[in-house]
Amino acid sequence: MTDAKLSSPHFSKEDFGPDFKWGVSVAAYQIEGAHDADGKGLSIWDAFTNKKGKIKDSHNGNTATDFYNRYKEDIDLIKKLNIPNFRFSISWSRILPSGTGETNPAGIDFYNKVIDYCLSQEIEPWITLYHWDLPHELEKKGGWTNREVITWFEEFVAVCAKNFGDKVNNWMVMNEPVVFTGAGYFLGLHAPGRRGMKNFLPAIHYTTLAIATGARKLREIIPAANIGTTFSCSYLEPHRNLERDRKAVKRVDALLNRLYIEPLLGLGYPVEELPVLKSIKKISLPEDEKNMVFDFDFIGVQNYTREIIKNSWLIPYVKASLEKAENRNVPLTDMKWEVYPEAMYQMIKQYNQYPQIKKLMITENGAAFPDEIINEEINDDKRKKYIQDNLAQALRAKKEGLKIDGYFVWTLTDNFEWAEGYHPRFGLIHIDFESQKRTIKKSGKWYADFLK
Numbered sequence: 043m044t045d046a047k048l049s050s051p052h053f054s055k056e057d058f059g060p061d062f063k064w065g066v067s068v069a070a071y072q073i074e075g076a077h078d079a080d081g082k083g084l085s086i087w088d089a090f091t092n093k094k095g096k097i098k099d100s101h102n103g104n105t106a107t108d109f110y111n112r113y114k115e116d117i118d119l120i121k122k123l124n125i126p127n128f129r130f131s132i133s134w135s136r137i138l139p140s141g142t143g144e145t146n147p148a149g150i151d152f153y154n155k156v157i158d159y160c161l162s163q164e165i166e167p168w169i170t171l172y173h174w175d176l177p178h179e180l181e182k183k184g185g186w187t188n189r190e191v192i193t194w195f196e197e198f199v200a201v202c203a204k205n206f207g208d209k210v211n212n213w214m215v216m217n218e219p220v221v222f223t224g225a226g227y228f229l230g231l232h233a234p235g236r237r238g239m240k241n242f243l244p245a246i247h248y249t250t251l252a253i254a255t256g257a258r259k260l261r262e263i264i265p266a267a268n269i270g271t272t273f274s275c276s277y278l279e280p281h282r283n284l285e286r287d288r289k290a291v292k293r294v295d296a297l298l299n300r301l302y303i304e305p306l307l308g309l310g311y312p313v314e315e316l317p318v319l320k321s322i323k324k325i326s327l328p329e330d331e332k333n334m335v336f337d338f339d340f341i342g343v344q345n346y347t348r349e350i351i352k353n354s355w356l357i358p359y360v361k362a363s364l365e366k367a368e369n370r371n372v373p374l375t376d377m378k379w380e381v382y383p384e385a386m387y388q389m390i391k392q393y394n395q396y397p398q399i400k401k402l403m404i405t406e407n408g409a410a411f412p413d414e415i416i417n418e419e420i421n422d423d424k425r426k427k428y429i430q431d432n433l434a435q436a437l438r439a440k441k442e443g444l445k446i447d448g449y450f451v452w453t454l455t456d457n458f459e460w461a462e463g464y465h466p467r468f469g470l471i472h473i474d475f476e477s478q479k480r481t482i483k484k485s486g487k488w489y490a491d492f493l494k
């Protein structure tokens with residue numbers, strides 16, 4: 043697919059070294075559809091998308107991109123794009139419809155087929171165990187606010203490890219814990235739609251414990267597995283060059299960038315910057331502190347943008363607010379996120395400060411732009427440039443000797459973008475949601491050419 047019009051940047055895949063992992067990431071609820079097919083139980087996202095006013099234009103993931111039925115076509119496309127690594131997640135309620143207890147053979151079978159087809163195409167599978175779709179039955183019992191969720195999750199991990207562990211070597215325990223607990227249990231914007239500190243604090247603590255417990259379970263069942271977990275992060279800068287805005291940045295950094303990784307690395311919660319976290323003590327057991335720690339083989343970092351922070355006494359707990367990108371006269375994506383590639387370099391640098399991290403991978407990065415099909419082609423130059431500019435920043439970090447071992451684009455095809463429904467298009471491949479027709483965008487062609 044060499045094409046001058048694809049105009050390559052001033053670096054090549056080889057500059058990242060022979061062991062660098064190139065990939066693409068997806069998540070079950072955003073693509074699979076088949077929400078109640080073949081014995082699958084409902085998840086909190088199936089329930090949440092049914093509630094009025096929660097999702098833009100009342101969209102839901104009932105059909106999504108129909109990956110459940112079209113996985114071969116999509117894996118063929120991954121192959122066509124020369125992408126050697128495919129990160130996808132497992133829908134917990136597809137294989138354990140009630141969350142615990144009886145398994146669903148058809149669900150297990152589906153993931154076996156996906157894995158086998160990847161392997162037959164020489165594509166390496168990377169499994170995310172939890173990408174936000176808790177079984178609805180478990181939410182009824184308190185979900186992430188119930189300490190029992192740690193054992194429920196451990197059971198789910200064991201089922202996955204036993205069924206897929208002989209074929210899959212790469213595992214990510216969870217995706218972006220601060221997003222699903224923050225948006226789902228504090229702000230009420232994501233499933234299950236709960237709000238407030240009384241939900242957020244237990245969700246934080248039990249999620250942290252579940253990540254470490256799940257990782258230990260994986261290690262026990264698949265001793266040689268490559269085990270990681272992924273974190274969202276934002277590069278933060280003060281609004282004004284004032285001490286109070288710089289302090290506000292520290293508090294938001296503790297919340298968005300340090301809250302989960304630090305206890306997992308054995309550093310404890312960032313209580314100094316966020317004193318409210320001290321209340322976690324009330325629900326803690328003496329053994330929690332050591333049980334929260336796990337020695338991961340790699341850490342996945344997911345960055346999309348930068349945020350500008352200002353001191354704001356009116357906002358509870360963090361006492362800070364974001365200066366919206368829309369009001370800053372900067373280039374925006376369709377998510378209204380600032381296009382700021384240097385954030386990639388800065389976050390790689392920030393996470394490199396933890397000596398406990400052995401390998402650091404970018405497990406998501408990408409952009410939504412309004413794509414137009416003209417004569418069967420999608421000239422998404424902005425997305426192509428976004429990816430190239432972010433890669434240039436990752437390479438800058440690499441050349442400075444910082445740890446950076448992989449890069450996965452978010453995402454393969456346009457899909458269901460949570461509360462935003464199907465509006466933001468993040469794919470390297472365009473989806474016509476009426477016909478489910480797939481069309482490779484220019485960014486996809488460029489990535490294929492780059493990876494050739």
Ligand code: FCB
Binds near residue numbers: 221406459
């Ligand atoms: C990340 C999520 C992923 C996707 C991208 C745009 O926060 O992990 O599922 O929605 O953002």
